[in-house]
Amino acid sequence: MSDLLWQKPGVEVDPRIQAFLAGGDVLLDREFIQDDITASAAHARGLARIGILTDDECTALCRELSLLSADLLSGDFVLDERFEDGHSAIESRLVERLGDTGRKIHTGRSRNDQVLVATRLWLKRKLGELQAVCRESAEVCLQRAETEALPMPGYTHLQRAVVSSTAMWWAGFAEAFIDNAVRAGQARDWIDANPLGTAAGYGVNLPLDREGSTKELGFARTQVSPIYAQLSRGKFEIAAVDALGAAMLDLRRLAWDLSLFTTAEFGFVGLPPQYTTGSSIMPNKRNPDLVELMRATYASVAAARTELENLLSLPSGYHRDLQYTKGALFHAFGRGLGALALLPNLLRGLQWKPERLAQAFDDGMFATDKAVELAVAGLPFREAYRLAAVEPLPKAGADPQASLEARVSPGGSGALGLAALRQRFDAIPGPA
Template identity: 30%
Template sequence: MKLWGGRFNKDTNELMKRFNNSFYVDKRLYKQDIRGSIAHVKMLGRVNILRKDEVDKIINGLEEIMMEIEDGRLKLEGDFEDIHSFVESKLLQRIGEVAKKLHTSRSRNDQVAVDMKMFVKDEISALISKIDVLIECLKKKGKENEYLMPGFTHLQPAQVITFRYHLMAYVEMLKRDKKRLLNAISLLDESPLGSCALAGTTNDIDRDFTSKELGFRCPTKNYLDSVSDRDYLIEILSAFSIIMMHLSRLSEELIIWCTPQFRFVTLSDEYSTGSSLMPQKKNPDSLELIRGKIGRVYGSLINILTILKALPLAYNKDMQEDKECFFDALDTVNICIEVMIGVVETMKVNKEEMLKSIDKGYINATEVADYLVKKGVPFRDAHEIVGRIVLYCEEKGRAIEKLDLDELKSFSEKIEEDIYEYIDYSNILKKGNKKYILMEVE
């Protein structure tokens, strides 16, 4: 069924039909398209554009189509231009000529706009729930494994922290990711339905009713903007890109940590793969794929930005291309979060390897400098003194805490016996504002 054609003398070229067809992509919007149509028909009845019997017949037909798709009796397939023509065609087959009244006071421009907004609201709500699961998973894994470990800068040992504290850094990132998504949802929470093609309708329709019926905060204010707006997709794809960036950073650290050189964690066999040649290999492919798939999501963001660049108002067919890149990014973020949940839940944390690594890299050197400051030495002088102590330790192959008191005093007479307690790794995190590292901060 074609939703247009009265002013054309020739049929559409078959190549053009295939080129123009978006049904293979936008069929994912069937729930939102049917919900939007039901709300629209109810409104047409309320304002006496349709009779009650017509409204009931159309709604019953739409609900039947929804049920048949849901239980598999009706397949989302066939030679249709888009999801709108599919639904209207199936409705016409079921209820006859009255189906042709469905599209009164509506354009596909505002129809697809409201479909996409509803779809995004539904999907982002589900995605936020998955982010919550990952947050709880990281917190649980950290709480179960609150072991001392080195923190790094430049991938070099820097200062002592705990494994839980390191994971909690990613919890903070994910919390911000949630806020970005929620902010984007709040900005898109206005219904474009009733804007029609770009300039509303001469019929006295009730946009407030359809807005409330579909769960929006209010109707949009400007019809032209309503059908042109895809800002929210840019914002959400930007949020997706940041989520993937965060996941890629966690992936990279876990990849490093599961190498024989670190062995801080061991990935489960469930989320590892092997080599077709080297029988000893256990590869972190789950994490490498998360790290690699970031390119798809970044690409989708650039795609939608490029589509909308310099695009005149109102609707243009270019905008049909927004869905494929958005759906791909959405699917990618969803599966990457799900896989990361599985990786974190099943990985083993190796306490002994972490504790052994503390003895490498002089990661209590800053605390020696702090100790000297407390003894009255200016920080810059303390920094210089500790630098010489580290150089001495490197030459001797010894740790700072293993030096004799006489050796330490040779660098500064301010150093006393109490330095050993001060720079003991088990005590460092109990001093100053470092104590917050050991606290459970939600």
């Protein structure tokens, strides 16, 4: 490992202790080192604006930062065990190339605000990706709700309950993912605050141009209080993971439906072949492994949220405990966005099996319709309920399509409200 930024003369570093202190930072920081480079360039230009760096020094630093970015992308530079973390790797490279000019880059900042701003830039991008995939999923669901309305059983307690439709099923998940896209945008807006220039949490004795770096880095506002910048570490990550978790909850329930609907016992849905796998021993099997792992992915997001929350049992100010927020955050978004990215094409490719849907109806599923009809005719509902429960329904009345058309309560199968959903969908910001 290269010389540590904080190492003091005469103090020997125990490799085992240092390995524990650094943890997996050198690997984790690969995730957002490009954001760290972007923020470092903005910091250099800010130092030049207040006279700490000359124009030539600033130009040299920004040039080397740009070259480092390119070398990381090409693989010519690798963030590895030579370095304590991504921050030290950047500074080491600048010192190697520029000598004393490289040593000036850390003037007026701490690794505390350095990791904060890199994380914040990374989170903004990931929440943008979350919003985009939720928007795309909602669009697929909405389009299919608008174009197909096969009668299908509606279930409560996994028991046949009333007549529903594929359009209602699609509309339900369309609205869910519209909400998820909106929530991702709200989380992004909430955390869109620049912490760069707060240093170790108490500011520095320099007139840093924080508004300039806010504008350059594309933040909506400056995070004013240095103490709050530290208090927000972990808190903002939880907000982002909560937005991700909301989408994952809906993905889990959708995956559960598909797991059931693809069984031989239901047989309502066929999945595209590429979304299933075979058994290693049973030649007859095609397994819905993809939807099962989609269903399982929420566990990773929930675990990350729990880890983040438990790390925050701290007083104000920076504490090394916060180092562990990175692993939980990267793991949650890595798995969560990985699962969600596969969802839109899965939704486009699944096919209903009308004959199996039709076979799943029985006369009892029309009992609620009968009770409501009797109530509309003037019978007290509790009496209508009793009669519908004990008197057999005439076969002529057991018409799924008629049942769907009669369900005219707003949002019901006869009045789906797709125009209102389309209006909400259109108001979601598209890709940046």
